[in-house]
Amino acid sequence: MLSERRLKVLRAIVQDYVGTEEPVGSKALTERHNLGVSPATVRNDMAALEDEGFIAQPHTSAGRIPTDKGYRLFVDKLAGVKPMTAPERRAIQNFLEGAVDLDDVVARTVRLLAQLTRQVAVVQYPSLTRSTVRHVELLSLAPARLMLVLITDTGRVEQRMVDCPAPFGEASLADLRARLNSRVAGRRFTDVPSLVEDLAEAFEAEDRGTVSTVLSTLLETLVEENEERLMIGGTANLTRFGHDFPLVIRPVLEALEEQVVLLKLLGEAKDPGVTVRIGHENAHEGLNSTSVVSVGYGSGGEAVAKLGVVGPTRMDYPGTMGAVRAVARYVGQILAES
Amino acid sequence: MLSERRLKVLRAIVQDYVGTEEPVGSKALTERHNLGVSPATVRNDMAALEDEGFIAQPHTSAGRIPTDKGYRLFVDKLAGVKPMTAPERRAIQNFLEGAVDLDDVVARTVRLLAQLTRQVAVVQYPSLTRSTVRHVELLSLAPARLMLVLITDTGRVEQRMVDCPAPFGEASLADLRARLNSRVAGRRFTDVPSLVEDLAEAFEAEDRGTVSTVLSTLLETLVEENEERLMIGGTANLTRFGHDFPLVIRPVLEALEEQVVLLKLLGEAKDPGVTVRIGHENAHEGLNSTSVVSVGYGSGGEAVAKLGVVGPTRMDYPGTMGAVRAVARYVGQILAES
């Protein structure tokens, strides 16, 4: 096991490297952090740390930089989450409170995260799966054409066209609308399928085709929207990535455009708290030199979606984690209020 | 005025430079394009073109590269729009036809444009201003809280919460819903204000406050949504920008995140056809080394929104213009069908 001092050395290396972006040597370390020992001692410690795979040197006769494993240890054992200061918290709250609707909440959250962390921010729209139905509306557009509108308790609205197999009268429409709402309004999305299962039976034979078409469209909407949308921002911060620019940045930009990839990325985080995935821990190849800091957020106790940031593995983990956690908390509050 | 041959020389320079990304000299020109004259003659022509400001040399004893003014002349006089080939057109059509709703149409359009042009694509959502109202729905969420849902003929749905000054009965609600729809359904957004002006008068005194609140919310929605949304994609193509990477790319990424900037950018294009803004012709500073190729598109004869691409001034203008025009045309068709 690593001695106390070696851990301190590792912490110092991470902190310095994150600050300067340059390999850090033994002398500089003893000067900037008062470790109470000489450079030679630190050199021995560094050699040990390197043997264990926590740090590496880009080339002989250069300083050391942390490896993914080194960052992992740092995050798990050596650093806490840096809480936001009171003024920062106030600023977050003020900024988010100005939002006028759900889109705006998400947009503001993205901007906020990007600014606070100076990295790329990713915010998933509040999930429908855990939401409840507020209202289902059916509109007749043409004799055999309906529009289905689903309104959720998070204020989200989804609409779908429905082509009916047979003309559907206004009376039947009103009937269906009423029955549908009395069954599903206020219920969780996951419960809806079983609740509407036998609904078609209540209708005349000629209308049953249309009713079941409507029902299956509704269920589809619930499932499809489970592949949720998300918003990203702060991509300009990618320019702060490093020197070996284009090669690193290109796959990251590509990954960011693949919503599926991002959703999987956020989805992987299972912890209740802030999750950090470092470098190669990310399944996606293009993101091998990035770290993802994410957390769930939600209006009540439960998380309904995730948000997070993507940045270079060389990032200020405590600060980033603090910012992500704080933003998630306040977004949750805002959602609960509205 | 420039002689015929000098124009040919300019065209050759633009074409070569776009292809190779390297300053082009007199010898290479005579070899690659059979101009029928010697390098020396071309040198004289180049000197003249440089005097006129159409080309420039990065440093003495290097080849020439086109200036913004040179590209402008090239686009206006020397090159047409390169039409898409039949297979390309079929591919475009097939790809767009798979779309299931408006969001999907826009998303697919963005991807398509980015792939075809290998540049950053920007697509504005179809505008509401020129659209017509398909349906207005009012839902009662709480005794003094309504939800207003607006459905447009382009399939877009917008919702707003309305806090009523006084409780509003179901009967009044149904009445308002019916009156509202009979007046505005099928009408243009721009006509709505005058159509609903005196609607409150038809109601009892106690309900008038609520009615006018609803109406003003509706009008707000129309206006607000005029500040339209847009979708961008293909940012990974920014890596193909050039060598002097970070400095150029950063402001571009920043500009791309400012929807306002982009909307203004697209909005500036007034021509009925494809519009090209080259380098410094773009008002926004960050985009001084980029060109924007944009065009309006719409379901009928009229353009309801714009789409386009942003790329380095050194781009294949004929090809890009062709792709942008073709995509706009097919998106228009798709919108008209749905």
Add this chain to the structure above:
DNA sequence: GTCTGGCACTCGCGAGCCATGAGTGCCAGG
């Protein structure tokens, strides 16, 4: 007049070279 071949000149670029210095590993002594 216009084009052409020739010629001297410019200058960015890459290769090669070297001194510098930060950083290392190792070892012997406290």
Add this chain to the structure above:
DNA sequence: CCTGGCACTCATGGCTCGCGAGTGCCAGAC
């Protein structure tokens, strides 16, 4: 187990220099 000392490594930056692409200009040909 820590420390100071020492020899070694090697990336970096400054330097020179030759190459070659490209230019401008001029005298002569068509």
